[in-house]
Amino acid sequence: AHEELLQSRKMEALGQLAGGIAHDFNNLLMAISGSLELLQRRLPNDPQITRLIDNALQGAQRGSALTGRLLAFARRQPLEPRLVDLPSLIEGLRDLLQLSLGGDIQIEVSASPAMPPVMVDAAQLELALLNVATNARDAMPDGGRLTIRISQEEAPSARDTDRTLARRVCLAISDTGEGMDEETLARAADPFFTTKGPGKGTGLGLSVVHGLLEESGGRLILKSWKGEGTTVEMWFTAVTAPQGQLANTSTKSSDKSV
Ligand code: ADP
Numbered sequence: 001a002h003e004e005l006l007q008s009r010k011m012e013a014l015g016q017l018a019g020g021i022a023h024d025f026n027n028l029l030m031a032i033s034g035s036l037e038l039l040q041r042r043l044p045n046d047p048q049i050t051r052l053i054d055n056a057l058q059g060a061q062r063g064s065a066l067t068g069r070l071l072a073f074a075r076r077q078p079l080e081p082r083l084v085d086l087p088s089l090i091e092g093l094r095d096l097l098q099l100s101l102g103g104d105i106q107i108e109v110s111a112s113p114a115m116p117p118v119m120v121d122a123a124q125l126e127l128a129l130l131n132v133a134t135n136a137r138d139a140m141p142d143g144g145r146l147t148i149r150i151s152q153e154e155a156p157s158a159r160d161t162d163r164t165l166a167r168r169v170c171l172a173i174s175d176t177g178e179g180m181d182e183e184t185l186a187r188a189a190d191p192f193f194t195t196k197g198p199g200k201g202t203g204l205g206l207s208v209v210h211g212l213l214e215e216s217g218g219r220l221i222l223k224s225w226k227g228e229g230t231t232v233e234m235w236f237t238a239v240t241a242p243q244g245q246l247a248n249t250s251t252k253s254s255d256k257s258v
Pocket residue numbers: 131135136139175177178179180184188189193194195196200201202203204205206207229230
């Protein structure tokens with residue numbers, strides 16, 4: 001628990017640092033873009049100069065997009081947890097997931113019968129799922145399959161065995177992509193760790209997912225096999241609420257595959 005506290009303080013400090021840098025950096029980029037636009041208007045209409053200035057402007061724009069993501073990461077809006085029926089949430093997100101995966105990736109969804117609800121910020125969980133789907137898409141450039149399984153299982157680690165009465169719910173997202181070697185897997189959820197190269201990855205996707213689960217009393221487990229694929233497991237503690245207390249979610253779909 002001490003280690004976890006330390007970790008969450010570190011994340012907070014890192015978030016503040018990232019936020020501060022992102023903010024100042026964004027101001028600098030605005031100044032650079034502004035000057036470049038002025039130059040573009042005043043300089044003679046030489047195609048080579050125009051191209052160079054365009055390149056510089058595009059670089060500044062990419063920088064702005066990155067600082068935008070950093071700011072979103074650092075801001076860490078307060079969570080609004082509520083009771084969520086996972087099969088309904090996935091069903092509602094399915095079209096958007098398919099859109100972000102593209103046509104060459106099939107989605108398969110399955111859910112164990114009678115899933116209890118979990119307590120989580122639904123909007124943040126949707127963003128987390130989209131982050132995971134984006135990674136899956138990047139790992140399957142030639143297409144493949146994304147499998148989403150919602151199941152109920154025992155505690156995932158020895159640390160939790162003193163709470164075996166609490167039921168655990170697992171939302172697992174598997175892809176048939178390139179997978180990760182051990183070193184990449186160990187660092188995948190670290191903030192700013194990315195293997196995607198400049199301009200492509202920010203290294204914030206999985207660390208945001210990790211943060212959401214930690215703050216929701218759950219945990220993130222990553223499993224990967226090089227050349228075969230990756231499974232992202234999001235573990236939640238089930239809420240055993242009396243019937244009728246499930247706000248804003250459908251209880252009907254909880255016992256069927258979606
Ligand atoms: P980003 O996507 O910006 O790189 P993430 O934190 O989401 O940041 O991921 C960090 C790294 O973990 C990725 O760059 C990639 O190397 C690895 N990774 C994450 N998800 C997958 C996956 N589904 N398959 C293979 N590698 C992955």
